[in-house]
Amino acid sequence: MTATATPADQRGEPLLRVQGLKVHFPIKRGIFVDRTVGHVRAVDGVDLSIDRGTTYGLVGESGCGKSTLGRAILRLVEPTAGSVVFDGTDVAALRGEPLRKMRRRMQMVFQDPLGSLDPRQNVESLLSEPLRAHGLDGGNAGIAAHIRTLLDAVGLPVAALRRYPHEFSGGQRQRIGIARSIALEPDLLIADEPVSALDVSVQAQVVNLLEELQERLGLTYLVIAHDLAVVRHISDVVGVMYLGSLVEQAPADDLYEEPLHPYTRALMSAVPVPDPVVEGSRERILLAGDLPSPANPPNGCRFHTRCPWRQETRCDDEVPVLRELAPARFVSCHWAEEIRDGVLRPKAPEEVAAIQGVHVAATGVGPVETDALVQGIDQPIERT
Ligand SMILES: Nc1ncnc2c1ncn2[C@@H]1O[C@H](COP(=O)(O)OP(=O)(O)OP(=O)(O)O)[C@@H](O)[C@H]1O
Numbered sequence: 151m152t153a154t155a156t157p158a159d160q161r162g163e164p165l166l167r168v169q170g171l172k173v174h175f176p177i178k179r180g181i182f183v184d185r186t187v188g189h190v191r192a193v194d195g196v197d198l199s200i201d202r203g204t205t206y207g208l209v210g211e212s213g214c215g216k217s218t219l220g221r222a223i224l225r226l227v228e229p230t231a232g233s234v235v236f237d238g239t240d241v242a243a244l245r246g247e248p249l250r251k252m253r254r255r256m257q258m259v260f261q262d263p264l265g266s267l268d269p270r271q272n273v274e275s276l277l278s279e280p281l282r283a284h285g286l287d288g289g290n291a292g293i294a295a296h297i298r299t300l301l302d303a304v305g306l307p308v309a310a311l312r313r314y315p316h317e318f319s320g321g322q323r324q325r326i327g328i329a330r331s332i333a334l335e336p337d338l339l340i341a342d343e344p345v346s347a348l349d350v351s352v353q354a355q356v357v358n359l360l361e362e363l364q365e366r367l368g369l370t371y372l373v374i375a376h377d378l379a380v381v382r383h384i385s386d387v388v389g390v391m392y393l394g395s396l397v398e399q400a401p402a403d404d405l406y407e408e409p410l411h412p413y414t415r416a417l418m419s420a421v422p423v424p425d426p427v428v429e430g431s432r433e434r435i436l437l438a439g440d441l442p443s444p445a446n447p448p449n450g451c452r453f454h455t456r457c458p459w460r461q462e463t464r465c466d467d468e469v470p471v472l473r474e475l476a477p478a479r480f481v482s483c484h485w486a487e488e489i490r491d492g493v494l495r496p497k498a499p500e501e502v503a504a505i506q507g508v509h510v511a512a513t514g515v516g517p518v519e520t521d522a523l524v525q526g527i528d529q530p531i532e533r534t
Contacts, residue, residue, distance in 0.1 A: 163238060164199035165337060165370045166223065171196045171232035173215070173222045177445060190445045192218040194394035195232070197472065200338075200387075205364065205371040207385030207402065209378060209417070211441055215394045216374045220340045223372070224256050225249065237337065254284055257331040261343035263323035267315040273326055274311040277301075280333045300329040303366070304359060321352035325359065332363065340372045345380060353377075357384055378421060382406050387478075390414045393452045394444055396472055399480040410481040410490055412457045435496065438503035451484065458496035459489050 174189040192215045200206045208216050221227045223234050225241055234241040236252060244252055260266040267276055277297045286293060298308060304325040315323055324344065331339055344360065345353040357380060363369060375381050381388055381402070388405045390398045390413065398411040409418045412435075419435040437456040442448055448455050454465040464484055472482040475490075488494040 165202045165237055166372070167199040167233075167235040168219075168223065169197050169233045169235070171219065171222060171234065172230040173218050173227055174230040188445050191394050191447060192444055193222060193229075194444075194447070196391075196394075196396055198389055198396065198399065200370055200372060202337075202370055203364065203368050204386040205373055205384050207381035207388040208372065208374045208391060209376070209381050209388060210391035212376075213441060213444065214391045215444065216391055217342055219391070220258070220342055220372060220374055224253065224258060224340060226258075254334045255336050256338045256340065257334070257336040259324075259328055259331050259339055259341035259344045261347055263320070263327035264315055266327060267323065267330075269315055272312055272314050273301075273306075276315075276326065277329055277333055280330060284334055286334075296333070300333055303332065303363065304329045319352070320348050321356060324348065324356050328356075328359065328363070332367065332369075335367070336369070338370045338372070340374070342374045343376065344373065346376055353380065360384065378406075378417070390417070393442060393447050395452065395482070396480075397453065397482050399472070401478055404479060408490075410475060410479065410486050411453075411483050412459050412489065412496075413453050415489075416458075436499040438499045451482075456502065458499065458502055459483075459485055459494050460497070460502070461485060461494070 171193055172191070172195055173193040174191050176186040177188040177190060178184040179187045194215070196215075196219055198206065208219070210216055218227060222229045223236075223241070225234075225244070229242050232242070236256060239252065241249070241252055241256075271279070274297060277300055278293050281293050281296060286296060297311070301308060301310060306322065306325050306329070310318070310322075310326075315326065318326065328344075339360075341360065345356050348356060360371065360373075361384065364371060371384070373381065373384055385402045388400060388402045389396050390405075390411065392413050398405065398409065398414045400410075405414065406418065406421075409415045416435040416437050419433060435458060437458070439456050442452070442455060448466075450464075450466045450468055451457070451460075451470050454460045457465065460466075461484070468484065470482040470484050472480050475481050475486050483489070485494055
């Protein structure tokens with residue numbers, strides 16, 4: 151299995167370019183006749199691009215639209231608007247056989263391999279299924295040889311072939327899931343929480359496997375994850391999502407060292423500093439209120455209802471665009487420069503809560519949610 155150069159590659163185009171992508175799910179009501187009474191704006195105007203052979207990490211609170219974005223790129227859900235250009239072709243416009251062929255080049259790695267692998271099929275059958283479905287040349291002997299190569303690539307013994315998913319550990323099952331996803335030699339893997347169901351030591355092995363495969367096969371990754379340590383370790387570029395939109399995008403180290411958007415700052419402020427004596431402790435930024443409903447998002451900047459730096463009335467009325475504040479550093483905040491330079495001071499969470507009529511104790515990205523998001527950040531991923 152080797153990565154092949156394509157015309158888009160030669161033009162230096164990113165492998166994937168998403169523009170203005172929206173996925174709005176209708177909310178239906180009624181006993182006899184379904185009436186659409188509103189829409190959940192799960193993804194609401196996302197632009198991003200991923201260069202070949204690189205990893206884009208996507209983070210954000212539960213429900214902000216990460217999985218829906220990944221599924222829309224693969225056309226597992228229909229986009230409401232926007233384009234997904236993969237290797238020079240708009241996937242959103244494809245139907246029938248061309249769509250099937252394109253799907254072969256974009257595969258998904260799921261969080262829960264047990265849920266995504268048919269328990270009645272042994273590993274041989276699970277791995278040969280996509281090969282047969284897409285008519286791999288070489289007959290049974292060719293398929294058998296291909297499967298052995300796949301097992302070897304993910305570090306499983308040939309003896310695994312006759313066994314069933316429930317006979318494996320979580321980490322081994324994820325190896326089977328990964329083998330299946332690379333069976334058709336895709337260019338892009340979308341991994342939705344690929345290690346969050348695994349023990350920390352096993353997480354490191356699977357992350358390392360993904361990195362090895364990327365190097366060997368020239369794969370491009372979109373990795374969706376809650377664990378900021380995993381995302382920092384594996385990603386070249388990180389995007390932060392809030393209520394269906396990207397609020398910040400930056401090279402991984404830059405984002406972690408100097409977050410620019412107030413929401414990213416709040417996420418990062420909960421990350422424990424490895425050596426507080428040397429580096430000084432970080433001031434924790436608490437947010438007021440819960441994540442608003444994506445069916446009824448706030449006007450203006452979507453984050454303004456919880457933002458400690460909110461300025462009336464611009465933040466309430468004017469939607470900020472994702473703009474390039476410094477090379478490769480994109481942020482959607484009207485006041486990013488003033489916040490970065492310390493010209494604007496944050497309000498205390500109690501003050502924001504009083505203005506909004508909400509409780510600080512109910513923070514979504516506060517003590518509860520953020521701790522879940524940052525678990526393991528201080529535990530470096532070791533190579534095995
Ligand atoms: N098929 C669907 N029909 C209606 N609403 C949906 C559907 N799928 C997702 N949603 C809603 O869209 C929003 C975004 O969901 P999504 O699963 O993409 O978020 P997420 O960031 O991946 O969350 P998590 O980290 O919990 O998986 C949520 O409000 C969710 O309830």
